[in-house]
Amino acid sequence: MRLVAMVGLLLCVVSVASAKHLGPLDYTMHRMGPGHGPTLLVVGGIQGDEPGGFTAASLLTTRYNFTKGNVWVAPNLSFPSIILSTRGFHGDMNRKFAFIAPDDPDYKTIMSIKDAILAPEVDLILNLHDGSGYYRPTAINSMLNPARWGQSVIIDQEELDNCPDHNHLGNLGNLARHVAAQVNSKLLNALHVYHVKNTETRLGDREMEKTLTYFAITHGKPAFGVEASKDLSHAQRTYYHLLALEAFMRRMGIEFTRDFDITPADVERVIHENLNLAFYDNRIFLDLENVRSQLNYFPLKKDADMPFAASSPRVTVLGAGEEYTVYHGNKVLTRLRPEYFDYDESLQSVPMRIDGQRRQVGIGQMVGVRESFLVEALPEVRVNVIGYAPPSGGQESEHGVLLTNADIQSRFSVDVQGTIYRVEFYKGPKFAGMILVNFRGRPAAPPVVCTARVLSSPTNAGR
Numbered sequence: 127m128r129l130v131a132m133v134g135l136l137l138c139v140v141s142v143a144s145a146k147h148l149g150p151l152d153y154t155m156h157r158m159g160p161g162h163g164p165t166l167l168v169v170g171g172i173q174g175d176e177p178g179g180f181t182a183a184s185l186l187t188t189r190y191n192f193t194k195g196n197v198w199v200a201p202n203l204s205f206p207s208i209i210l211s212t213r214g215f216h217g218d219m220n221r222k223f224a225f226i227a228p229d230d231p232d233y234k235t236i237m238s239i240k241d242a243i244l245a246p247e248v249d250l251i252l253n254l255h256d257g258s259g260y261y262r263p264t265a266i267n268s269m270l271n272p273a274r275w276g277q278s279v280i281i282d283q284e285e286l287d288n289c290p291d292h293n294h295l296g297n298l299g300n301l302a303r304h305v306a307a308q309v310n311s312k313l314l315n316a317l318h319v320y321h322v323k324n325t326e327t328r329l330g331d332r333e334m335e336k337t338l339t340y341f342a343i344t345h346g347k348p349a350f351g352v353e354a355s356k357d358l359s360h361a362q363r364t365y366y367h368l369l370a371l372e373a374f375m376r377r378m379g380i381e382f383t384r385d386f387d388i389t390p391a392d393v394e395r396v397i398h399e400n401l402n403l404a405f406y407d408n409r410i411f412l413d414l415e416n417v418r419s420q421l422n423y424f425p426l427k428k429d430a431d432m433p434f435a436a437s438s439p440r441v442t443v444l445g446a447g448e449e450y451t452v453y454h455g456n457k458v459l460t461r462l463r464p465e466y467f468d469y470d471e472s473l474q475s476v477p478m479r480i481d482g483q484r485r486q487v488g489i490g491q492m493v494g495v496r497e498s499f500l501v502e503a504l505p506e507v508r509v510n511v512i513g514y515a516p517p518s519g520g521q522e523s524e525h526g527v528l529l530t531n532a533d534i535q536s537r538f539s540v541d542v543q544g545t546i547y548r549v550e551f552y553k554g555p556k557f558a559g560m561i562l563v564n565f566r567g568r569p570a571a572p573p574v575v576c577t578a579r580v581l582s583s584p585t586n587a588g589r
């Protein structure tokens with residue numbers, strides 16, 4: 127399973143868009159698949175308080191491999207709203223497709239996602255949401271009625287204009303009913319049943335005229351909203367979104383594999399798995415799965431931009447100066463309290479003895495240790511095992527010392543269980559890199575990463 131997960135991460139590295147100068151809150155576009163055949167565009171996170179949709183979209187980028195046809199995914203369209211768990215930080219982004227003022231903070235995002243919608247390759251567009259209650263065609267009570275949105279496939283009209291035949295993707299009603307039926311064959315509870323909701327936008331729905339899907343269909347592109355219910359758990363919403371996505375993909379002739387099962391338990395697992403972050407081209411690697419709420423004396427680069435890369439498009443870093451916050455969606459994973467250094471980038475790997483075996487370990491790796499490790503001496507390199515206090519005290523290098531988990535004070539661990547520790551390397555006053563040792567013996571995580579971003583240096587970064 128671990129190997130499969132690693133393969134998944136490697137795939138996602140290939141899939142990432144040209145992302146050279148993405149800021150920490152820019153949306154990412156992941157273009158996946160062999161390049162020929164039908165292309166699906168999936169948008170998640172157009173509203174920031176709908177995590178089922180953006181989590182499902184994000185899993186497409188990290189846990190799926192597309193062997194026929196293509197899937198383009200923008201999983202985090204309104205990332206500032208995702209971080210704040212608010213519908214729209216600059217107003218509702220899904221009401222800005224008919225008109226947007228050039229000075230609107232969302233202008234650049236809207237223009238660029240419109241380009242993707244109109245790209246000649248794109249055959250069909252899905253906009254993923256979590257809606258309130260449960261949509262029902264006739265009123266049953268306040269939570270189950272025609273005004274609710276949850277558990278539905280949304281169409282603006284029954285067919286695209288000039289739809290050539292019943293089987294065409296432009297026959298929106300037929301396709302939506304097919305997808306709803308597919309989802310309904312895997313319901314966890316009869317209450318969760320999906321229906322097709324036709325907003326009949328053209329007949330005068332002024333709100334829906336401003337949406338992404340209506341923009342798409344008025345430009346001749348089949349487009350659907352898909353809604354899980356906000357009354358379900360995060361994992362359950364993600365489960366239903368994945369079922370709907372797969373039904374659409376199969377109907378389009380897109381073929382794929384994934385490295386988990388679509389069950390509530392497995393979806394819950396993959397939402398929290400393989401979370402990690404690398405800084406400065408992997409000079410520092412952080413495992414985020416059980417990370418402590420705060421990491422102190424974190425060695426950041428003085429007076430410089432902070433390029434980082436995360437294993438999930440839902441992970442980002444915000445901050446400056448005295449504190450940086452690592453987010454997973456709207457959840458704070460950890461806060462980094464930095465100590466600023468000049469960097470020496472010459473050190474590539476370090477000779478270590480792991481459980482008695484000599485190994486050359488690359489900077490920015492996490493190495494699994496069952497019993498003990500030792501860092502061998504390297505000319506001019508000072509070794510600092512964070513949390514180890516040598517009996518002699520002082521600042522000398524901690525190379526050549528055989529260390530077990532018990533030798534290191536657990537309050538200095540990276541993880542809450544007290545099993546992952548930082549080994550830092552310095553050349554004179556300069557920071558030269560970090561390796562993590564993991565006493566749970568977990569194998570080295572791949573130096574990952576899906577989403578590359580840059581946090582620009584504010585003038586107060588140095589001190």
Ligand SMILES: [Zn+2]
Nearest residue numbers: 173176255256
């Ligand atoms: Zn929504």
